[in-house]
Amino acid sequence: MYKLLRKLLAERAGNFGITTALVAVPLIAAGGLALDVTNAMLVRTELQNAADAAAVGAIADSSPAVAAAMAMTTDGTVTIGQDDANKLFLGQASGDLPSTPVNVNVAVTRTGNIVSSTVSFSANVPTTLSQVIGKTSIPVSGSASAQYQTAVFMDFYMLLDNTPSMGIAATLADIQKMVTNTPDSCAFACHIQKSTNDYYNLAKNVLKINTRIDVVRQATQSLTDTAVKNRVTSDQYRMAVYTFGADATQIGLTNVSPLLSDMAQVSKATSAVDLMAVPKQGYNNDQDTSFDTMLTQLAPIIGTGGSGKTNADRQKVLFLVTDGVGDSNKPTTCTKPTTNGRCQEPLATAFCQPLKNQNIKIAILYTTYFPLPTNGWYNQWIAPFQSQIGTNLQSCASPGLYFEVSPTQGISDAMNALFLKVIRTPRITS
Structure with missing residues (x-):
């Protein structure tokens, strides 16, 4: 140049x-x-x-x-x-x-x-x-x-409805099989204590039918695998499992698994969940399902929910799996007509609010209560409020945390989907 x-x-x-x-x-x-x-x-x-x-x-x-x-x-x-x-x-x-x-x-x-x-x-x-x-x-x-x-730290309190109505066969085909094979056309596998000749034994050992509680138990165990797959740290999620009681003589909130981050132990303990047994047909006038009692007893156990930002300030989630029909002794406060104090009603939403006031999220999986039009008891007492069962459960649930599933769908898939919705997969923004 x-x-x-x-x-x-x-x-x-x-x-x-x-x-x-x-x-x-x-x-x-x-x-x-x-x-x-x-x-x-x-x-x-x-x-x-x-x-x-x-x-x-x-x-x-x-x-x-x-x-x-x-x-x-x-x-x-x-x-x-x-x-x-x-x-x-x-x-x-x-x-x-x-x-x-x-x-x-x-x-x-x-x-x-x-x-x-x-x-x-x-x-x-x-x-x-x-x-x-x-x-x-x-x-x-x-x-x-x-x-x-970050995905928040969460404690899940699984409340599994194991009362006699959850002994209904898990699919429409199996419901019909139970009706066909019982002299009184009963779709429920009633579990009588110490009996080998009840409908529970007929369903399990003779007809090889899965009842709804069987499916719920298996789905809860599957949920522990979902928790493991989606956690970032080993203690991010903890889970406790409760039922309404192993038998009708000791009805009350019953702990199946303590609150643990070891999901393998939770799954192992949950394998013991089964249908509530009764001493005899019609025991205690069949008043075995008190949502009011379970929710009231759970409130102090769960405590106040936190932000989830740290291990010490965890979010609290009540995860209720139920067919949504209460049956207990409430002679004066029942929302539906009673007979001798026996109250059959959809879940009373007033008992959900105290939990929400404690900053507890409520996730509800409604396993559809099937109409039984050939059953006189159903027609008289349940049919009048059948359409309200899901409505009350949805009102009890926290916004967006309600899911209804029928046996033609998959209860396990539905529980997993609801769990994933609760934990809300975290996202990156740049």
Whole structure:
């Protein structure tokens, strides 16, 4: 370039040579600057992509940073996340680093249940043609940020309705099979204590029929697998299991499994859940299902729900699985007509509000109470409020946490779907 300029300046042929010399320098400088700026922007784009990948990758669902953040008892810097983000950035940008030194600043912090990452960079990209005008480099910079809402810590209190009405056959075909094979056309596998000649034995051992409580038990055990698959830390979810009692002589809230994060132990304990047994047909006037008692007794056990941001401040969830029909002694407060104090009614929603007042979420899986139009008892006492059963349960449930499932659908699938809706899979935004 220097020789070319000397040649042009030495030209004496006329003004054209001088003009060309004067114009050539800025033209070459402008063209060179354009090429160098284009190259610098390409480098910046690649560095920006590396920053984006590092910011998001450092706080991905299974990242060390998220696990570390959930284990923290206070807000602050997540050091392992910063190291991870820096490695991710350098790995993505390694193709540019040999010729372009890059300054990288990384910050990963936890505030509440939000983990945030920011990756910023700056570099001076060397020029080529622009050096004719003394410009040896072009500065580039950029940043990327991402946020991850951690899955909250939750305690689930499973209340499984195991009262005699849950002894109904689990599918329409099996209901018909029970009706066909019982002298009084009964669809329920009534469980008489110490009897080997009851409808429970007929369903289980002769007709090989699954009752609804069988399906609910299996579905609850399956739910423990779902909890394990979706947790970030081993203690993120804990679960306790309760029933209405093993037999009608000791009706009351009965703990099947204590509150544990060891889901294998919860599943093992739940295998013992079975249909409530009664001493004889018509025992205690069949008053075996008191939602009022169960919900009242559970309130102090569950306690006050927290934010779920830390292990010590856990959200509390009551997960009720039921066919929704109460049957207890309530001679004066029953919402439906009684007979000798026997109250058959849909769940009384007034007993749900105290739990909600304790910041407890209520998730309800309604296993549809099937109409039994050939049964005189059903027609007289249950049919008048059949349409209200689901309505009351939905009113009891927290917003969006009600699900109705019939045997033609899958109770296990429905329980899993409701569980996943409760925990709300966390998301990354960048």
